[in-house]
Structure formats: structure tokens, C-alpha cells
Amino acid sequence: MGKSKRIIQAIIKQVVCIALSLLVLVPLYMVVINSFKTKGEAARMSLKFPTTWVFGNYADVIQKAGLIRGFANSMIYALVATSVGVIISAMAAFVLSRNRIRINRKLYYFFIIGLFFPVNYVTLVRVFQWFHLTNTRLGIILVFISSMVPFCIFTIYSFVESVPREIDEAAVIDGAGPLQMFFRVDLPMMKPTIVTCFILEFMGVWNDFLTPLYLSSKSSLFPMTMAVYQFFGKNQQYWNYVFADIVMTLIPVIVVYFIGQRYLLEGTTGGSVKG
Amino acid sequence: MNKNKIYPRWFVILPLIIYVVFFLFPSILGIFYSFTDWGRMTSKNGLHFVGLQNYIDLFTSNKNYMDGFWNTIRFTLISNVVKIIPAFFLAILLNSRLKGKKFYRTVFYLPSILPFVIIGIIFKSIFSYNTGLLNSSLTALGLGALKQKWLSDPGMVWNSIFSVDAWRGIGYVMTIFLAGLNTIDDSLYEAAEIDGAGFWKKLSYVTLPMMRGPIMINLVFGITYGLKVFDIIYVLTNGGPGHKTEVMTTYVFQLYGSGQYGMSTAMNTLLLAVTAVIGVIIVRVMSGKEAEG
Numbered sequence: 001m002g003k004s005k006r007i008i009q010a011i012i013k014q015v016v017c018i019a020l021s022l023l024v025l026v027p028l029y030m031v032v033i034n035s036f037k038t039k040g041e042a043a044r045m046s047l048k049f050p051t052t053w054v055f056g057n058y059a060d061v062i063q064k065a066g067l068i069r070g071f072a073n074s075m076i077y078a079l080v081a082t083s084v085g086v087i088i089s090a091m092a093a094f095v096l097s098r099n100r101i102r103i104n105r106k107l108y109y110f111f112i113i114g115l116f117f118p119v120n121y122v123t124l125v126r127v128f129q130w131f132h133l134t135n136t137r138l139g140i141i142l143v144f145i146s147s148m149v150p151f152c153i154f155t156i157y158s159f160v161e162s163v164p165r166e167i168d169e170a171a172v173i174d175g176a177g178p179l180q181m182f183f184r185v186d187l188p189m190m191k192p193t194i195v196t197c198f199i200l201e202f203m204g205v206w207n208d209f210l211t212p213l214y215l216s217s218k219s220s221l222f223p224m225t226m227a228v229y230q231f232f233g234k235n236q237q238y239w240n241y242v243f244a245d246i247v248m249t250l251i252p253v254i255v256v257y258f259i260g261q262r263y264l265l266e267g268t269t270g271g272s273v274k275g
Numbered sequence: 276m277n278k279n280k281i282y283p284r285w286f287v288i289l290p291l292i293i294y295v296v297f298f299l300f301p302s303i304l305g306i307f308y309s310f311t312d313w314g315r316m317t318s319k320n321g322l323h324f325v326g327l328q329n330y331i332d333l334f335t336s337n338k339n340y341m342d343g344f345w346n347t348i349r350f351t352l353i354s355n356v357v358k359i360i361p362a363f364f365l366a367i368l369l370n371s372r373l374k375g376k377k378f379y380r381t382v383f384y385l386p387s388i389l390p391f392v393i394i395g396i397i398f399k400s401i402f403s404y405n406t407g408l409l410n411s412s413l414t415a416l417g418l419g420a421l422k423q424k425w426l427s428d429p430g431m432v433w434n435s436i437f438s439v440d441a442w443r444g445i446g447y448v449m450t451i452f453l454a455g456l457n458t459i460d461d462s463l464y465e466a467a468e469i470d471g472a473g474f475w476k477k478l479s480y481v482t483l484p485m486m487r488g489p490i491m492i493n494l495v496f497g498i499t500y501g502l503k504v505f506d507i508i509y510v511l512t513n514g515g516p517g518h519k520t521e522v523m524t525t526y527v528f529q530l531y532g533s534g535q536y537g538m539s540t541a542m543n544t545l546l547l548a549v550t551a552v553i554g555v556i557i558v559r560v561m562s563g564k565e566a567e568g
Contacts, residue, residue: 013373020365021382023442027397028385030408045406088293091286099282107287109558114298115495116554118503118524118546120305122531122539127301146297149290168281178283207390209506214531225392229510232396239400246393257388261381264450 035243042240057244061231065245069220070227071252076137077223078205081144086197088145089152094186096153097160098168108157114150119143121214128215135218143211148201159193160186192263199260206253224249302547309541315534329541340542343521347546350522351501353433354440359493362445366452367482380453387447395510398439402426426512429519436520440507444500448493455489456482495557502550 026047034042035057037050061067096108124143125134133139163186171181187194209225216222222230228249232242257264309330312323333340365383369376386394401408402425410422425435459482467477505524508514514521514529523546530539 010372010374013368013371014375016368017373017375017379021379024382024386024446027401027408027442030401031397043406045400045403045408046411047408085290088290092290095282095284095286099278101278104287107291111290111294112558112561113551113554114294116499116502116550116557117298117302118543118550119298120301120540120543120547122527122536122543123301123304123308124297126304126308127297142293143297145290146293149294149298153290172281178281178286181281182286203388207388207392209390209392209509213528225390228396229392242396242400246396249393250389253388253390254385257385261384264384 031243031246034239035247037240039238039240042243043237045239054240057240058248061241061244061248064235064241065231066219066222066227067224067245067248070222070224073137073221074206074223074225074252077141077144078202081141081148081205082198082202084141085145085148086152086194086201089149089197090156090187090190090194091182092149093153093156094160094182094190097157098165108153111150111153114147115154119147119210121210125214135216135221137221140211140215140221143215144205144208148204152197152201155197156190156193159190163189195260195263199256199264202256203253206256302543305540305547306544308537309544311537313537313540315536317536325537329538330545332538333541333545339518339521340526342518343523343526343542344545346520347502347504347522347524347549350436350504351498354437354444354501354504355494355497357437357441358444358448359490359497361441362448362493363452363486365445366449366456367478369449370453370456380450383446384450385446386443389443391443391506392510394439394443395507398435398442399426399511402435427516429516432512432516432520436508436511439511440504443507448497451489451493452486455486459485491560498553499550502546502553 030045030047033047033049034045036053036055038052038054041050092111096104096111128134128139131139133142167185167189168181171185176184206223207225208223209229212221212223212226216226219227219230228245231245235241310324310326312325312328369380369383373379404410404422404424404427407425409425413419413421423431426432463481463485464477467481472480503524504522505528508520508522508525509528512520514525523542527539527542527546530536530542
């Protein structure tokens with residue numbers, strides 16, 4: 001290839017990538033910049049800088065939108081459900097992958113089928129009544145765990161193959177029980193896939209909307225997504241507030257994204273990508 | 276060494292119980308209730324079996340429930356095509372020699388971590404007819420003739436939904452392709468180049484065959500996502516204008532909201548049947564592959 005042709009190609013590639021980046025970033029920029037405007041100015045939704053910067057929007061929204069409670073709820077749901085869900089899925093995936101007797105292979109596919117099924121929230125409401133879980137955080141957390149189990153087992157199962165079996169044998173010879181062996185020896189080796197699952201599921205719970213929509217009638221149990229949606233419903237003319245609310249809801253996810261992006265972008269699918 | 280002892284079965288019990296009780300059991304229970312008149316008045320009137328009545332109502336009612344069914348299928352097909360094909364070429368672009376590829380990868384992936392509810396609200400503002408960013412940009416560029424009622428024109432609304440869905444999802448699909456492209460050995464391309472293969476030949480003889488895994492993953496995730504889509508439609512259009520963008524899950528929610536729980540679970544069971552058929556096919560293919568290897 002000639003040098004000038006290569007330069008032209010590089011320029012075209014850059015133009016395409018910059019255009020696409022703008023397509024992603026401009027809507028987000030619009031949200032941020034308009035969150036600092038007055039009500040009237042924000043309603044025009046332009047990309048211009050505010051004539052006066054209204055930082056008070058944020059303080060107003062924190063008060064009006066019940067954001068602190070929403071934030072605390074989202075944090076509790078995401079942290080508890082994800083920690084418990086990923087660890088117990090890892091234990092199950094580990095055993096299913098290491099000991100492939102007939103029943104274990106059947107169990108694996110029994111879990112995987114859950115990747116496809118829709119959750120039936122309507123009857124879940126009924127199940128909640130039977131177990132006295134209606135309008136409880138525990139119930140919501142259990143539902144989040146149940147729906148992340150198939151994906152986590154699917155992802156971790158294939159990764160376990162890359163963890164050498166010899167280390168298990170060494171641990172057993174040293175007198176470790178199964179629990180000790182798993183947590184001291186195998187789990188640390190599974191860190192990349194565990195972290196990937198944790199981040200994906202954390203964001204999945206944080207972003208979820210359907211579960212609280214069906215299962216909590218008490219606004220004191222609402223996570224941030226529900227709080228924002230409700231706030232949006234009531235304040236459609238106050239775009240400055242809605243945008244400020246959105247910015248604050250997005251900050252935690254974006255922080256988690258930048259901390260964990262190495263794991264997300266490089267380990268998204270673990271071993272399952274290999275053709 | 277005794278495998279059942281070092282890899283004890285009880286490691287599986289806790290996730291199994293939670294999965295069965297809160298995920299599978301409600302679905303099975305749904306099948307049962309879909310043959311009843313379960314509803315808001317049941318506590319007063321009792322529960323009665325109605326046979327196939329709910330299903331007959333779904334298929335024959337003048338409320339267009341079947342449109343919801345076809346819209347779901349259509350959404351699944353189109354949303355995957357408009358995401359997977361561009362994402363594939365984008366991954367090839369980012370895998371080639373390119374300055375700033377790390378930055379671009381981070382930016383392109385970003386939308387897929389954002390909550391649908393928020394994306395929905397943002398694009399509701401962008402699409403708004405009088406003040407929205409899209410129409411005002413078109414006017415500013417002198418293209419005012421292209422202004423649209425993006426969310427309320429029945430001929431346009433699906434395109435708007437597909438665009439927002441692609442805006443969110445392309446980066447994720449692209450990342451899975453990129454992970455696959457990383458595993459292809461450069462020497463394969465070099466060999467193909469020596470044989471005189473150009474871009475398209477290399478694509479069809481080297482890249483595509485090596486990308487079967489990632490393509491499969493993207494199809495599996497994409498299809499299951501498409502069949503179960505709810506949030507983005509609920510927030511952007513809530514099924515409107517009219518019932519133009521209603522899908523199965525929005526009908527499930529509406530029927531639940533109006534207290535027709537039996538009908539609602541019948542709709543959900545229909546969705547379950549569709550996903551089960553597709554799921555069983557995919558799992559068969561996967562387990563067949565494992566048996567081969």
C-alpha cells in the first residue's frame with residue numbers, strides 16, 4: 001500500500017470514530033450542561049453554556065426526589081445481591097465443572113435454560129405472599145439473586161476449566177476441606193471472571209427497573225431508577241431538575257465502569273468466546 | 276481421590292433453591308394460573324378453571340394482543356440485525372491499526388452500562404418535537420424539512436426505538452466481537468495476504484469462520500434480550516402511539532395493572548413458550564458441540 005493511501009485511510013477511520021464518539025457523548029453532554037440551567041433555559045435543551053450556572057438544582061433535587069433513600073436502596077440491593085449471587089454461583093459452577101457426572105451435567109443445563117426464560121413477576125407476587133416477603137428488601141434481593149444465577153454459572157463454568165486441577169489435589173493433600181480449598185485456592189485463581197460477573201451484575205441490579213415496578217408498592221423500597229422515573233413523571237416541565245437527577249443516578253454506575261473497565265472490556269465473556 | 280468428596284454436591288444447593296423458588300417455580304405456577312380466571316376479584320369470588328379461555332381471548336380479542344406478539348418477534352429480528360452487523364465492522368475497525376483505539380472502545384461501550392430508564396428519559400427529551408435536540412439541530416442545519424414527530428408518528432416510532440436501542444447496545448456487541456478478534460492469530464491473515472486475498476476475502480475465509488463463538492454469544496444474548504424487551508419501550512412510548520409499539524411484556528404489565536392476572540400469566544406463558552423453544556434449540560447446539568469436543 002502506498003504511503004498516501006495509508007494516510008487517507010487513517011484519516012477516514014479517525015473521522016468515523018470521532019463522529020460515532022460524538023453521537024455517544026453529545027446526548028450525555030446535553031444532560032450535564034442543562035442540569036446547571038434555570039427551568040426556562042433548560043426547557044430549550046440547547047447545547048449552549050448556561051447564562052448563569054445554577055448549582056442549586058442539585059441541592060433541590062436531593063431534597064425533592066428522595067435521592068438519598070433511593071441511593072441507599074440501590075446500594076443495598078446491588079451490593080448484597082451481587083456479592084451473594086456471584087459467590088454462590090461460583091461455588092456451584094466450580095463443582096458442576098470439576099465433577100462432570102451425569103447429574104451435574106444435567107443440572108448445568110437446568111441452570112442455563114434460565115438464561116432464556118422470562119421472569120413471571122405476576123405469580124412472583126403470589127409467591128411473595130406465601131413466604132411473607134411482600135414489600136421487603138429481602139424478597140427483592142432474593143429475586144435479583146435468582147435471576148443472576150444462570151448467567152453467572154454460565155460464565156464461570158467455562159472459566160473453571162482453565163484453573164489447573166493439580167492445585168486442588170495439592171490442597172487436599174495438605175488437609176484442606178472443600179470449603180477451605182475453594183475459598184483459599186480456587187477462588188483467587190478465578191478472580192478475573194468473578195470480577196467481571198460482579199461488575200456486570202452490579203450494574204444489572206443498579207439499572208433494573210422491572211423488579212421494583214412489580215414487587216414494591218412502597219416508595220421507601222424504591223431504588224434510584226424508580227425514584228428517577230417517578231420524579232420524571234411528576235416534574236416533566238422541570239428539565240433542569242430531571243437532568244440533575246439523571247446525572248446523580250449515573251455517577252455511581254460510571255464510577256464502577258471506570259474502575260472495572262479493564263475487566264469488562266477484556267474479560268466480558270471469559271472463555272465462552274473461544275469458537 | 277473421591278470426587279464427590281472434594282467437590283461436594285451441597286455447593287450447588289443454595290443457588291439451586293433460590294433459582295427454583297424465585298425463578299422457575301413462578302413460571303410453572305404461571306402456566307397453572309393461565310388456565311384460571313385469577314384476578315383482582317378472586318379473593319371475593321374464588322378461583323375458577325376456565326380451560327383455554329384466556330388463550331382464546333388472547334388470539335381473538337379485538338385488543339390486538341397478537342400485534343404484541345408479532346411486534347416482539349419483529350423487534351427481536353430487526354434490533355439484532357441493526358446492532359450485530361455495524362458492531363462487527365466497528366470491531367474490525369477498532370482491531371486495526373488506529374490511534375486512540377482504547378479511548379474509542381471506552382466511549383462506544385459506555386451507553387450499554389446506563390440504565391434503560393435513564394436512556395429512555397434522555398431520548399424522550401431529544402426526540403421532543405418542539406424543543407428536542409434532534410429537531411432543533413435539523414433546523415439549525417437548514418434541514419428543517421426532515422423534522423419528525425419521532426415518537427408519536429406511527430410510521431416513525433419503531434425507527435426511533437431501534438435507533439435508541441442500537442445507541443445503547445452496539446458497544447456491548449462490539450466488545451464481544453473484539454474479544455473474539457483478539458484470539459485470531461495474525462499469521463492466518465499474513466498467509467491469506469500472501470495468497471493475494473483482499474479485505475473481503477480475508478473477512479469471509481479467515482475472520483468469519485474464526486468468529487463463530489462470538490457470533491453465537493451475541494445471537495444468544497441478543498435474541499433473549501429482544502424477546503424480553505420491556506424497559507426501553509415502556510419508558511419511550513409505553514406501547515403508543517395507540518398500540519403501535521406494544522410488545523408481549525408491555526401487555527403482561529398492562530393486564531396485570533388492570534387486575535386480569537389470569538390473562539397476564541397467559542401472555543407470559545406464551546412468551547415462555549417462545550423463549551423455551553428457542554432456548555432448547557440453542558442449548559442443544561451448545562451441548563452437542565461440547566459432546567463433539
